[in-house]
Amino acid sequence: MFVIRFALLSSFFYALNVSMIPLIYTFEISIFLFLFIRFGTTFCTSLIVTKSLFSYKKIKHHQLTSWLIVLSFLFGIQSWLYVEAVKYMSVGLASVILFTYPLLTYLIISLRKRRQLDLITILMFIVATLGIAAISQSSEGFYTMVIGIILALLSALSYSLILILTPRVGSLKNWEIVKYTTLIPALTFLYLFIDEIGFYYPSGEGIILSLVSGTFFATGMMFYHISVRRYGPVRTANIGYTEPLLVLIFGFIAYADAITMTQSLGVILVAIASITIERRQLTQGNSSGVKSSSE
Numbered sequence: 001m002f003v004i005r006f007a008l009l010s011s012f013f014y015a016l017n018v019s020m021i022p023l024i025y026t027f028e029i030s031i032f033l034f035l036f037i038r039f040g041t042t043f044c045t046s047l048i049v050t051k052s053l054f055s056y057k058k059i060k061h062h063q064l065t066s067w068l069i070v071l072s073f074l075f076g077i078q079s080w081l082y083v084e085a086v087k088y089m090s091v092g093l094a095s096v097i098l099f100t101y102p103l104l105t106y107l108i109i110s111l112r113k114r115r116q117l118d119l120i121t122i123l124m125f126i127v128a129t130l131g132i133a134a135i136s137q138s139s140e141g142f143y144t145m146v147i148g149i150i151l152a153l154l155s156a157l158s159y160s161l162i163l164i165l166t167p168r169v170g171s172l173k174n175w176e177i178v179k180y181t182t183l184i185p186a187l188t189f190l191y192l193f194i195d196e197i198g199f200y201y202p203s204g205e206g207i208i209l210s211l212v213s214g215t216f217f218a219t220g221m222m223f224y225h226i227s228v229r230r231y232g233p234v235r236t237a238n239i240g241y242t243e244p245l246l247v248l249i250f251g252f253i254a255y256a257d258a259i260t261m262t263q264s265l266g267v268i269l270v271a272i273a274s275i276t277i278e279r280r281q282l283t284q285g286n287s288s289g290v291k292s293s294s295e
Contacts, residue, residue, distance in 0.1 A: 006227035007239035013220030015246035018095055020213040021086050022255055027206030031083055032193035034210045038079065039186035041214030042221065046179035049222065059172075059180055067168040068180045074165070076185035078158035081151050088148030090257040092248035093135055096267050097152035098159070099244050102278035103128055105160040109281075121277065128273035134266025174225045241275055 017038075024034055047053060059065055085094045103125060110117055132153075138145045169177055227236040248267070251257035259267070 006223050006230070007236045008242060010220045010223035010227060010236075011240055011243040011246060013216045013223065015095075015243050015250060017213050017216035017220060018243075018247050019091055019250035019254060020209060020216070021083055022091055022251075024206055024209050024213065025087075027203040027209065029202055029206035029210060030193050030196060031080070032189045032196055033202060034213075035076070035079055035083065036186055036189035036193055037207070037210040038214040038217055039076070039182045039189060041211060042178065042218045043182040043186055045218035045222070046175050046182065049175045050173075050179055054179065054183060062169075062171050064169050064172070064180075067165065068177075069184065071162060071165055071169065071177075072181045072184035073188075074158050074162050075181050076188055078155050078162065079185070080189075081155035081158060085148045085151035085155060088144050088151065089138070090251055090255070090259070092244065092251035092257055093259065093263065093267070094148060094152045095244040095247040096135065096270055097132065097149055098156050099241065099274050100128055100132075100153065100270060101156040101159045101163070102274050102281055104157050105163050106277045106281050108160055108164060121280070124273040124276050127269050131266040131269030131271075131273065134262050134269065137260065137262045137266075174228070178221065237278060238275075241271065241278075244271075 021034075059068055082094065082098060085097070106121065107117075107125070109115075110121075132149060136142065136145045136149055166177065169180075172180065224236065224240075227239075244267075248257075248259070
């Protein structure tokens with residue numbers, strides 16, 4: 001019961017965070033400013049949770065500098081690609097595409113370990129491909145949707161690499177990993193924002209919404225770590241698939257993001273393939289057990 005409570009709360013707040021992106025866009029907030037606020041809010045939250053400041057001596061002592069730098073840039077790239085994808089497709093469908101990361105993770109690990117793909121795995125990749133093809137059928141324009149799908153898939157690929165590399169810094173606790181991998185993206189996006197158009201005073205409403213979105217993201221992360229710590233990553237990950245469903249619902253309520261029957265079928269196919277592969281991966285012990293910010 002408790003695992004459902006904490007995991008669902010995590011998915012709920014993650015979904016709220018993601019669902020606010022199209023609304024924030026209406027206030028003409030720079031993507032880089034929004035991402036700076038998201039990572040900055042998460043970094044400050046991690047300082048409060050860990051009750052300690054950023055310590056370079058600590059990560060140098062554990063010889064983790066290079067891995068944390070790589071993870072930091074992957075976190076930044078993953079978030080940037082996702083918010084770019086939302087420009088070309090509905091936030092709900094972008095979230096569904098993002099959740100193909102278990103398939104990509106499984107494929108990368110299998111290739112790295114030279115593991116032969118079995119019939120079920122190959123079948124699930126075919127199912128996911130058919131699902132993505134169905135999702136691409138939109139009245140908004142085929143090429144526009146394809147651009148969004150490619151960006152979302154690249155975001156999923158970045159997240160897969162994050163999951164694969166996170167065990168390299170396994171000597172740190174989850175919130176410490178968050179702390180040491182959000183500072184560089186926050187500073188990078190601040191620089192890109194200023195370099196993009198120079199400093200200016202953005203819309204107050206947009207700033208407030210960005211802060212609320214960042215707070216939702218950090219809150220979702222907090223509940224996720226509670227769930228993982230108490231009940232493990234396997235059961236938590238199984239509940240995590242409610243997130244794209246919630247984003248689809250929120251998108252329909254807030255933005256009237258209706259999807260066609262063909263796209264609905266695509267969503268179901270992608271979900272079936274992703275959940276199947278995720279469970280196989282967790283069973284085989286390939287999951288890192290750490291989930292950070294995706295979207």
